[in-house]
Amino acid sequence: MACSSAKSLLAPSSRAPSPSPSSPPSPGTLEIISGSPTNPAMSGKDFKPGDELAYVEDHTVSKIASNDPLRNVDAEFGGTEERKRLEKKLLRKLDARMSIMVVIYILNYIDRNNAAAARLRGFEEDLGLKGNQFATILSILYVGYILMQVPSNMFLNYIGKPSLYLPACMVVWGAISCLTGITHNFVGALLTRFFLGFVEAAFFPGALFLLSKWYKREELGLRTAILYCGNLSSNAFGGLIAAGILDTMEGKLGHAAWRWLFFIEGAITMAVAIMAIFILPDFPNTTRWLSPMERRLAEVRMAEDAGGEADHDTSNEGPFYGLILAVKDWKVWWLALALTSQVVGLSFNAYFPTLTATLGYNRTISLLLCAPPWAFATIVAFLNARHADKTGERFWHVAGPLIVGIIGFVIAEATMHIAGRYIALFLMAQSYAGFIVFYSWCSNSLPRPPSKRAVALALINAFSQLGNVAGSYVWPTSWGKTYRKSYGICIACFGCAIVMCYIFKLHLISLNRRLDNGEEVEGMQERRDAMEEAAELEGVTIEEIRQRRKGFRFAY
Numbered sequence: 331m332a333c334s335s336a337k338s339l340l341a342p343s344s345r346a347p348s349p350s351p352s353s354p355p356s357p358g359t360l361e362i363i364s365g366s367p368t369n370p371a372m373s374g375k376d377f378k379p380g381d382e383l384a385y386v387e388d389h390t391v392s393k394i395a396s397n398d399p400l401r402n403v404d405a406e407f408g409g410t411e412e413r414k415r416l417e418k419k420l421l422r423k424l425d426a427r428m429s430i431m432v433v434i435y436i437l438n439y440i441d442r443n444n445a446a447a448a449r450l451r452g453f454e455e456d457l458g459l460k461g462n463q464f465a466t467i468l469s470i471l472y473v474g475y476i477l478m479q480v481p482s483n484m485f486l487n488y489i490g491k492p493s494l495y496l497p498a499c500m501v502v503w504g505a506i507s508c509l510t511g512i513t514h515n516f517v518g519a520l521l522t523r524f525f526l527g528f529v530e531a532a533f534f535p536g537a538l539f540l541l542s543k544w545y546k547r548e549e550l551g552l553r554t555a556i557l558y559c560g561n562l563s564s565n566a567f568g569g570l571i572a573a574g575i576l577d578t579m580e581g582k583l584g585h586a587a588w589r590w591l592f593f594i595e596g597a598i599t600m601a602v603a604i605m606a607i608f609i610l611p612d613f614p615n616t617t618r619w620l621s622p623m624e625r626r627l628a629e630v631r632m633a634e635d636a637g638g639e640a641d642h643d644t645s646n647e648g649p650f651y652g653l654i655l656a657v658k659d660w661k662v663w664w665l666a667l668a669l670t671s672q673v674v675g676l677s678f679n680a681y682f683p684t685l686t687a688t689l690g691y692n693r694t695i696s697l698l699l700c701a702p703p704w705a706f707a708t709i710v711a712f713l714n715a716r717h718a719d720k721t722g723e724r725f726w727h728v729a730g731p732l733i734v735g736i737i738g739f740v741i742a743e744a745t746m747h748i749a750g751r752y753i754a755l756f757l758m759a760q761s762y763a764g765f766i767v768f769y770s771w772c773s774n775s776l777p778r779p780p781s782k783r784a785v786a787l788a789l790i791n792a793f794s795q796l797g798n799v800a801g802s803y804v805w806p807t808s809w810g811k812t813y814r815k816s817y818g819i820c821i822a823c824f825g826c827a828i829v830m831c832y833i834f835k836l837h838l839i840s841l842n843r844r845l846d847n848g849e850e851v852e853g854m855q856e857r858r859d860a861m862e863e864a865a866e867l868e869g870v871t872i873e874e875i876r877q878r879r880k881g882f883r884f885a886y
Contacts, residue, residue, distance in 0.1 A: 407627060417631065420624050424544055428553065430602075430609045431537050434500065435560025437599045438533050440568045441507040441526065442471060444595055446680055447572035448588035450693050456586060457519055462803070467519050468680060469802035472795040474528030479795075482532040483539055483788035484653065487781055492540050493610040497603040499532040504599030511585070511592030535788035542773045542783060543613050544628065546635040547885060548719050551727075551770040555715030558766040562708040562759075569683060569700035571595070577694055652781025661834075662786045665772050666793035668830035672765050673794045675735070675823035677801025678758055678816070685755060688811045689748050699752070707759035714763040715770070724771040724885050725835040728764040732824045735761025739824075743817040761824070768831070774885045775838065797823075838886040 407413040445453065445468060454464055486495055503526055510522040537557055545553050572591060579590035611617045614628035656662050678685060682703075687696040710731065718727035738757025741750055769787075776786045805816050 407623070413627070416623070416627055420620075420627060421549070423620075423624075424611065425553075427609050427611055428541070428544075429556075430606055431540075431557055432560040432563070433602055434496070434533060434606060435537070435557060436564040436567065437500075437595070437602060438503075438530055439561050439564035440571070440595055441503060441599055442530060443564070443568065443680055444507075444572065444591055445510075445523070446683055447569065447576065447697065448591055450683060450687075450697070451576045451580075451588045451591075452586055453588045456588070457513065457515055459516055462806070463516050465802045465806070467516070467523050469799045470520055471523045471527035471530075472798045472802075474524045474526070475531045475798075476792045476795045478528050478531035479535050479788040479792035480653070480785055483535045483784040484650075484781075486532070486536050486539065487652070487784040490613045490616045492536060493607060493612050496533060496536055496610060497606040499529050500603030500606065501600050503529040504596045504603060507596030507599060508593050509596075511589040511596070531792070535784075535791045538769060538773065538787045538791070539784045540611075540613075542787070543632070543780070544611070546631060547774050548722065550773055551715045551719040551767055552712075554770040554773075555711050555763075555766045558762070558769070559708045559711060562704050562711060562762055567701070569697040573694050573697040576697075652779065652783075652785045655779070655782040656776075656785040656789055659776070659782075659786070661775060661837075662789055663793075664830065664834060665775070666790045668827050668834065669765075669768060669772075669790055669794040670797040671823045671827035671830065672732070672768065673797025674801050674804065675732075675820040675827065676761065676765060677798065677804050678820065680798075680801070681805040682755075684805065684810070685813070686752075688746075688813070689752060703752075703755045703759040706756050707762050710760040711763040711766050715767055718767050718770070722885050724767060724774070725831055727767045728771065728831050729828045731761045731764035732828055735764075736821050736824050739817040739821045743812075743814050743821075746812065771885070775834075835886045838884040841884055842886075 404410045404413045407416055445464075449464065453459075459467070482499075486492060489495060506522055506526045506529060510519065510526070513519045513522060538554070541550060541553050541557065575591045575594055576587045578587075579585075579594075580587040582590060585593075611619075614620075614625055614632065617625065617628075620628070682700050683697055686699040687693070689696070689699065691699065714727055714731060718724060735758050738754040738761070741757065742754035745751060772787060772790055773783065776783050804819050805813060809815050
C-alpha cells in the first residue's frame, strides 16, 4: 500500500538523478534513493511499470510510478481487471447493506403522512379540529423539519457514525409517532407533529450525504432513486397498511382505529431502528466490517471521482467551514428555490387519498387505489435514474417527468371522468422521477469539500420544505371535489422549476467552458491538504493529481 514512508524510500528511475551515459538503466528499473531495503538483492531488478515493488524497512509495499497514475493504483489491487472485480464486490456489499435505508425511508414517510389516512377515519372529529387546523397540523411538521436538517448533517459529518446516529433518531421519531395516538386535542397533535418533524429531519439529508460518501457520480443517480423508491413505495404500501389497520382495529382495547394506526406504525419503526444499527455502514474510513483493502479501495474511488481530492475535510477546516461555503454559494440557493417549486407542485402527495376519494368509491377502495399509481411511479423513477447515470445527462431527466406531470394536472383539471382522472393520477405520480434525479444533480454540482456538500444538501432540502408548508394550503376542502385551482398552482410551480433548471444547465455549460480554457471556477479551487492526501492514497505526485483535476467537468 502506498504510504509516505514508502514514497520517501523509493522512486521510479524516470524521476531519479540521471545515470551515467555509459550505463543507462533499462525502462522500469528500480533504484534505491534512501534507506536500506530489507532485500538488497532487489536493487537494480527490472520491473514492468505498474508491478508491485520490493519490501522496504517497515515492510510496507509500494509501487512503481508509471506514466499513467491510474495504473499505479490498479496495480495495488492486482491490476485493472482484478480491481474491477473488487469494486463490483464492494458495490454488491454496499448495496445490500444500504438497502435497509429504503425500508427506513418507507417508515419515515409513513410516520410523516399517516395523518392523511387517519383523517378518513375520524382523526379530525375526535380531536375537534376546525377550519385550517388540520392543514396546520400537517405544516407544523415541516417547521421542525426545516430547523433541524442543517445542524443534523453538520453533526453527522463531524461524528462520522451514521450507523448509530440515524437509528437513534429512528427510535425517537417512532416513539413520538406512538404518542400522536394518545393526543386528544389540537395542541397535543400540534406538539407531537412538530417534534416528529424535528427528529425525522435527520434521515433524508443524512442518507443523501451517506450515499455521496460511497458512490461515484455515475453511480449516485440510481442509488438515490432506489432510496427514494422508499418514499414512493410508502405511498403505495402506506395506503394498504393503513386500510388494513383502519378496517380491523376499530374499538380494539377501547381505542379508535386511527389511534392504532399511530401505535402500530411507530412500533414497527422502533423495531427496524434496532436492526439498522448492525446493518448501516459508516463512512469509508470508519467502517470496520470492511477489510483494509476494501476501505482503501472505497477511499481511492471517491478521490478519483472528485477529480483528485480526498473526500475528507482537512485539519484546517473547522466545523463551520462547510456552512460558510454553502451559505455563500449562490448555486445552493438557486437549487433550493428550484426544488421548492417542485415540492409545491408535488404537494398532491400528502392528499393522495383525498384525490382518489374524488373518484367516488368508499374509503377502503380509495386507499387501495393509491397503490397502482405509486407502483408505476417507482418503476419510472428507477428507469429514469438508471438512464441518467448511463448517459450522464441531467436536465431532461428532471424536466421530462415534470412535463408529463403537467399533462396529468391538465387532464385532472379538465375532467371528472373516473378513468381519465385516475390516469391523470398516474401521470402526476411519475413526476417524482424528475424530482429524484434533481437530488443527485445537486450532489454532482457541489462535489467538494464534504463539509460543504453535507450542509448544502441539508440546506437545499430544508429550504424546499417551505414548499411543503405552502403545499399544505394548496388543497383546501372548499376547492374540492374538482380541485382545479390546486392543479393550476401545481402547473405554475412545475413550469417555474423547469425554467430554473434550464438556466442552471446553461450556467454549468459556462463553467465547463471555463474549465476547458484552464480557468479556475468557484467551488473548484485547489485544496492543497486534500490533494496531498489523495496523492498519498494513490501513490502519485501532486502534479499528477493537478492534471487529473483538469479533467473534471460538471454534469448537466
